[in-house]
Amino acid sequence: MIGRSLVPQLVQAGHEVTGTTRSAPKTGLIRDLGGHGVVADAFDAKRLRTVVEQARPEVVIHELTEIPKSFDPSQFERNNKLRREGTRNLVDAAVAVGARRIVAQSVAFMYEHTGKELHVEDDPLALQMRDPGGDTVRAIHELEQTVTGADAIEGVVLRYGYFYGPGTSYAADGAQGKMLMNRRFPIVGNGDGVFSFIHVDDAAAATVKAIDHGAAGIYNVVDDDPAPLRDWLPELAKAIGAPEPRRVPMWLARLAGGPTATRMLTRAQGASNAKAKAELGLELRYPSWRRGFHEGLG
Secondary structure, three states, X not given: XXXXXXXXXXXXXXXXXXXXXXXXXXXXXXXXXXXXXXXXXXXXXXXXXXXXXXXXXXXXXXXXXXXXXXXOHHHOHHHHHHHHHHHHHHHHHHHHOOOOEEEEEEEOOOEOOOOOOOEOOOXXXXXXXXXXXHHHHHHHHHHHHHHHOOOOOEEEEEEEOEEEXXXXXXXXXXXXXXXXXXXXXXXXXXXXXXXXXXXXXXXXXXHHHHHHOOOOEEEEEOOOOOEEHHHHHHHHHHHHOOOOOOEEOHHHHHHHHOHHHHHHHHHOEOEOXXXXXXXXXXXXXXXXXXXXXXXXXX
């Protein structure tokens, strides 16, 4: 999802890019974007080590995901495995070849509900959430611990907000966009859940910054305008030409979408980008989704 923005920005910044993919045809896309594509599976530790050794990278960027198109926590099993096993394999390979830093993708919307206005990086994750959503949170936690706890390499974790922009689920042809078009993405309860967004181009720019800026550790990469569901969902509908979202009570949302999705839509608190601005030099083309939804969805 982020790769289409990230590879060109890395190349423009003067970095030589080797991108790995499990699909041979996608090596052509990486080449078209300005990088060199190679085939490797993160679960195949031996092959992955060979590919990394051949590239001899100074910095490894971990954007491996296998997220299902529909938001169904029960379908995240393979992605959770990738975050656990794939991350360990990639970190081991990066350390083995002497890379100085690894930058890894995480998310800024799996914090424990604390009642604070906005979450900061030291706040706890929702590790006690019930499965299947709980396993996703624990897999994220393991990824972050593997990256930041590795010896002989600087581990940087970027907790991205909800991606929007071309090719994302919030575009008109994305999963959330299609749900809005079909009036299947409602405002739940009072719409109190606060979301923090980030345009994929801004997320890519922050990732490029993280190569040479900031100390090892964890950073929220989100825009300046966290907002409740009741504010942003109608604006997204307008931006993509969808009907006005319905409103449904919480009990109905739990029956239809399950407790994990209902929790996120009603209790999420959003995240602060203060640390990323101060230490990574985070700069935003779209400081707010209010402009980004109307100009940056593609």
